[in-house]
Amino acid sequence: MKLATLPDGSRDGWLVVVSRDLKGAASAGKLAQSMQEALDGWDEIHADLQALYEDLNLGKAAGSFRFDPKVALAPLPRAYQWLDASAFLSHGVLMQRALGLEVSPQVDAKPLMYQGGSDDFLGPCAPACFPSEAHGIDFEGEFGVILADTPMGVSAEAAEASIRLVVQLNDWSLRGLAKREMASGFGFLQAKPSTAFAPVAVTPDELGPAWVDGRIKLPLNVTWNGETFGNPDGGKMDYRFGQLIAHAAATRRLRAGTILGTGTVSNADAEAVGSACVSERRALDAIAGREPTAFLRYGDRVRMEALGPDGQALFGAIDQVVSA
């Protein structure tokens, strides 16, 4: 099943079911007005949403209309929780080198994860506005999951049953502000402005064979001003989602609608497959003795999409222009 949120003038937008090919949509209005409402009542309405989705795919849904992913809001325009991991250790290694920090990532250690701002997510084609080019504007291409209520202390084995939806996102970052915030011990705040999301959230079954071992085994295709920047594979995540969820829920329960990101998708052969953020490329530049790739400027355009089994963009595309 595929779901999206369209603008209707309200803060939470209007929940629609989207056809598998992203061409058509139908209002979920009678079942849930908003994505959060659907997640709050998932067990009661899930089957009816699924039936509507199947009708829509067969061209039998009453009142269906053409879906325009460009006007979609983030699937959750605002959420009660946004947690972002750093679950590709090759990214951590490169970033630590780039920041001049000690390199010591270990899969057997606790995953790195930060609490992000969730009050104001960006739609897939919304302008990405930042106060200054001097802050080191960077993108971070990621996948993520949206969770059901999850008990405190859930095991990694049981945790994946909490996954309701899969999403694709860009965790915009201001690198020039990150180092001081990391050194403070309090973590990212100004360095992590609003995150953007691809238009469509999908149930895990939509990934078919790409949903495997608690991971999303798909290349994330990133272009910057129309040129390919990277196609790293989400399947090479060093933790399963279950491990990440268990880490987040170790000392508190997580409530429905919690979004959990993978961190920048990154592969060990980044020189070959490219990267999903500029900082990682800069680290590669430094290691290779190249001039550092510059961060983004106003007017730059970033597009991210992941192609599903049918060769179509599974979640739709993020396609944003950086703006003042």
Added chain:
Amino acid sequence: MKLATLPDGSRDGWLVVVSRDLKGAASAGKLAQSMQEALDGWDEIHADLQALYEDLNLGKAAGSFRFDPKVALAPLPRAYQWLDASAFLSHGVLMQRALGLEVSPQVDAKPLMYQGGSDDFLGPCAPACFPSEAHGIDFEGEFGVILADTPMGVSAEAAEASIRLVVQLNDWSLRGLAKREMASGFGFLQAKPSTAFAPVAVTPDELGPAWVDGRIKLPLNVTWNGETFGNPDGGKMDYRFGQLIAHAAATRRLRAGTILGTGTVSNADAEAVGSACVSERRALDAIAGREPTAFLRYGDRVRMEALGPDGQALFGAIDQVVSA
């Protein structure tokens, strides 16, 4: 005006207006079903809520009933954003000493602030459940504000116009998990389980002369198992709320319902007035050469309240028992 959220079986509860003496309440149902709805539409409904509040204080509100603060939920049972500062530098100095870190707090530097989890706040008398006593269970008595939509780049001077409500809270902390999370650079996650709130949120005018210089000039009275633990004064905050809001909004706008905390209320004469968290007391113990005060155990009870101009608890009381 005073507002609270009562349980009704829903995740967001039921918004009520509470009388100044906290004895009576009336449903805000026709104006806003939930606190978030009231904050989303504040400009449109504020005057009507205020009129209902005045009727309630005069005993003229139809359908009013006895208010029981013990059953109240947090004013926002879940919120889209929770930011917590460390705005009392005397606390920072003592905590840094206790953690063996370099001491370098400066009022002219950027304030310390972390992004907290906001999906699952605790009501004032809900049990405070933690997975292990070995994690160093600690309370942090604080004040906070709830904001309207606030633009990116707002000045400290303009920012206080965004303050809609004032709250009192306990930012429960697991000290044994904090040091590693601070060292990771990603900030607090497992070390900061669900935060608890006093039952009543109030408009700033309710503080009378205690709302001064962008600060809450009231002692926060903290008792631990019935014994006074501290009465530090919120008026001695080293930043005004406007400075804290401007810091939070430097690279992104803040949406309605954002909660911003002061961090542990702390005064330079902590040996005399006491503290609002155990860690600070332990730092004082170390400096004085005393045995360290132990962290909390299951069954311990923590009460926090701030008395208003009339000698009554302005926000009601937080009164929780620590539990497995």
